[in-house]
Amino acid sequence: MTAGDVASTPASDDPLALDRQVCFALAIANRAVLSVYRPILEPLGLTHPQYLVMLVLWEREPLSVKDIGRSLYLDSPTLSPLLKRLEASGLITRSRSHVDERQLVVELTERGRALRADAERVPGTVVDRLGLSLAELQDLHVTLTRLNSLAAHAVQPDD
Numbered sequence: 060m061t062a063g064d065v066a067s068t069p070a071s072d073d074p075l076a077l078d079r080q081v082c083f084a085l086a087i088a089n090r091a092v093l094s095v096y097r098p099i100l101e102p103l104g105l106t107h108p109q110y111l112v113m114l115v116l117w118e119r120e121p122l123s124v125k126d127i128g129r130s131l132y133l134d135s136p137t138l139s140p141l142l143k144r145l146e147a148s149g150l151i152t153r154s155r156s157h158v159d160e161r162q163l164v165v166e167l168t169e170r171g172r173a174l175r176a177d178a179e180r181v182p183g184t185v186v187d188r189l190g191l192s193l194a195e196l197q198d199l200h201v202t203l204t205r206l207n208s209l210a211a212h213a214v215q216p217d218d
Contacts, residue, residue, distance in 0.1 A: 095188050099181055103174060104148060108141050110178070113167075116151065117175050121166040123156065150174060 150171035156162040
């Protein structure tokens with residue numbers, strides 16, 4: 060048996076076969092989908108993580124940094140550089156809360172609000188480029204949302 064034979068052999072019963080691993084399939088899907096987003100977001104001047112922050116703010120603002128992090132499942136050390144870059148781009152402002160000085164409040168600038176009109180084309184363009192039907196993508200979204208919820212509970216420490 061050669062190396063080529065091993066690579067082409069189905070891994071039907073091997074629980075450690077790479078092509079049977081959910082984590083591997085999700086990692087590859089993540090990279091593939093983000094590669095579709097990249098050229099679509101580039102003309103908007105946004106990276107995918109920045110786009111996610113903007114989506115949260117286009118839904119509602121002002122928001123505290125903590126609320127944005129909670130919405131995106133990001134910790135402060137990950138979120139802070141994203142917010143700094145968005146602020147440097149003139150899309151958001153960060154200021155101390157008038158209610159609680161310990162909190163940073165994030166708001167869109169007029170330029171950030173105006174960018175929403177251009178961003179409205181992103182979801183449809185992504186759907187077109189992925190080549191899946193809208194129903195398939197909606198089913199996938201439901202499955203992934205359920206998986207995320209189950210996984211979050213699975214990592215909770217035992218009592």
